[in-house]
Amino acid sequence: MEEFDYKAFKKMVKEHQQNDEPTSWCNSIYEDVKGDYTKVFWSDLESNPYLLEYISNNKAEGKKAIVVGCGVGDDAFSLSEAGYKVTAFDISSAAIDLCKKRYENSKIDFLVADLFDYPISWFEDYDLVYECNTIQVLAGKYRILAREKISSLLKKDASVLVSCRSRREGQQENDIPKPLDKKEINEFVHKDKLKEVFFVSYYDTQEPPICHFFAEYKKSIFL
Numbered sequence: 295m296e297e298f299d300y301k302a303f304k305k306m307v308k309e310h311q312q313n314d315e316p317t318s319w320c321n322s323i324y325e326d327v328k329g330d331y332t333k334v335f336w337s338d339l340e341s342n343p344y345l346l347e348y349i350s351n352n353k354a355e356g357k358k359a360i361v362v363g364c365g366v367g368d369d370a371f372s373l374s375e376a377g378y379k380v381t382a383f384d385i386s387s388a389a390i391d392l393c394k395k396r397y398e399n400s401k402i403d404f405l406v407a408d409l410f411d412y413p414i415s416w417f418e419d420y421d422l423v424y425e426c427n428t429i430q431v432l433a434g435k436y437r438i439l440a441r442e443k444i445s446s447l448l449k450k451d452a453s454v455l456v457s458c459r460s461r462r463e464g465q466q467e468n469d470i471p472k473p474l475d476k477k478e479i480n481e482f483v484h485k486d487k488l489k490e491v492f493f494v495s496y497y498d499t500q501e502p503p504i505c506h507f508f509a510e511y512k513k514s515i516f517l
């Protein structure tokens with residue numbers, strides 16, 4: 295099997311970021327797999343256990359969820375199976391094509407959209423927002439904008455679940471993807487005025503293991 299060339303990937307992303315093109319490279323990752331979603335190198339092809347635990351402990355009926363940067367669609371599918379009315383979007387049209395073929399009989403509304411310029415009707419319209427690994431592929435000011443846009447999708451009393459790679463402050467500053475440190479993820483609380491409901495830092499099962507954060511932040515009914 296052909297090995298994924300991480301060095302070339304990182305160089306390519308860096309070049310786009312240096313040209314202030316934060317997302318123009320994303321589609322190529324999905325186009326390169328030529329219709330085989332199992333070959334998308336960053337896809338786990340299963341949902342995070344903390345998302346599954348959240349789903350099993352929370353009522354979904356009648357609730358609207360949105361999945362940010364949905365990739366090949368596993369998380370959207372888990373949420374839909376649980377009973378949420380799911381919108382799942384990605385800036386990559388090739389990713390959305392893969393999702394639509396993979397889940398052609400599902401009720402999920404898969405669509406191409408840009409988090410930075412999402413349809414106006416999405417503003418404060420969701421009971422649950424799921425963000426997994428989108429912020430970490432962005433650089434500089436786009437990470438801040440992404441966080442703000444993610445929070446802006448929440449209705450009052452709604453939650454965002456954030457799943458990402460993590461790092462210690464001051465370390466891995468030039469990594470691609472660049473993991474979030476505690477200070478950055480805490481901006482959901484300090485800047486967007488959400489309340490931390492649940493926060494966990496854990497290592498995954500890769501070799502070598504990678505450290506991650508998973509958190510739930512809730513919007514107040516008064517905001």
Ligand SMILES: C[S@@+](CC[C@H](N)C(=O)[O-])C[C@H]1O[C@@H](n2cnc3c(N)ncnc32)[C@H](O)[C@@H]1O
Nearest residue numbers: 317320363364365384385386408409426427428
């Ligand atoms: C590392 S991948 C994660 C995909 C998926 N969430 C997962 O966990 O497998 C990041 C995803 O974010 C998407 N993305 C990046 N910037 C975006 C934006 N501005 N709007 C929508 N999607 C975006 C990319 O196309 C890519 O699918």
